[in-house]
Amino acid sequence: AQSVAQPEDQVNVAEGNPLTVKCTYSVSGNPYLFWYVQYPNRGLQFLLKYITGDNLVKGSYGFEAEFNKSQTSFHLKKPSALVSDSALYFCAVRTGGSYIPTFGRGTSLIVHP
Amino acid sequence: NAGVTQTPKFQVLKTGQSMTLQCAQDMNHEYMSWYRQDPGMGLRLIHYSVGAGITDQGEVPNGYNVSRSTTEDFPLRLLSAAPSQTSVYFCASSLTGGSAEQYFGPGTRLTVT
Numbered sequence: 001a002q003s004v005a006q007p008e009d010q011v012n013v014a015e016g017n018p019l020t021v022k023c024t025y026s027v028s029g030n031p032y033l034f035w036y037v038q039y040p041n042r043g044l045q046f047l048l049k050y051i052t053g054d055n056l057v058k059g060s061y062g063f064e065a066e067f068n069k070s071q072t073s074f075h076l077k078k079p080s081a082l083v084s085d086s087a088l089y090f091c092a093v094r095t096g097g098s099y100i101p102t103f104g105r106g107t108s109l110i111v112h113p
Numbered sequence: 114n115a116g117v118t119q120t121p122k123f124q125v126l127k128t129g130q131s132m133t134l135q136c137a138q139d140m141n142h143e144y145m146s147w148y149r150q151d152p153g154m155g156l157r158l159i160h161y162s163v164g165a166g167i168t169d170q171g172e173v174p175n176g177y178n179v180s181r182s183t184t185e186d187f188p189l190r191l192l193s194a195a196p197s198q199t200s201v202y203f204c205a206s207s208l209t210g211g212s213a214e215q216y217f218g219p220g221t222r223l224t225v226t
Binding site for chain 1 (some may be wrong): 146153154155156158161163173196203205206209210211212213215216217218219220222
């Protein structure tokens with residue numbers, strides 16, 4: 001079985017400060033890890049993914065994520081937060097043998113001016 | 114490409130009524146799925162399909178039916194609406210490989226009174 005945990009329901013950060021949204025996972029086998037963003041009243045949008053190789057993955061809107069196999073984590077980061085980054089962020093995991101991704105419960109990111 | 118489209122955007126039903134939520138994609142994706150999103154519950158998988166003629170149940174299938182007669186379309190049918198089915202419904206599609214990201218539709222907000 002595969003699972004994803006997003007330990008924080010909400011993250012607050014001041015504009016211009018770095019942000020981190022945490023994600024840990026549990027799978028059998030090698031994971032494929034994803035981050036999605038959901039703006040109010042919209043569907044989820046793909047941000048970035050880790051498949052293999054470099055542990056630091058860069059994605060859309062200046063976001064990046066670091067894959068840490070020993071800690072089974074895939075935290076989302078951005079060096080300087082914008083108010084427009086305020087949204088709901090979902091981490092997801094898939095494996096090569098499963099069509100079905102498992103999503104975390106989501107973390108609400110609030111960036112204060 | 115239009116991506117993943119969903120209709121209608123909003124719907125109000127009375128208890129016991131039936132309806133079909135439409136979903137279509139133009140990316141030739143084999144994998145399609147339906148989720149419901151409720152506050153504090155994250156995304157819950159209702160049904161999914163790995164190709165035309167193949168469907169399977171997800172985490173919360175009761176009260177819903179699906180069919181997949183073409184690669185493009187994956188409608189979700191509510192057989193007899195109940196207030197517990199008040200939710201936002203998202204359709205998603207992707208290639209079938211585990212490393213493939215999902216593309217989400219804009220959602221249908223359903224209220225059952």
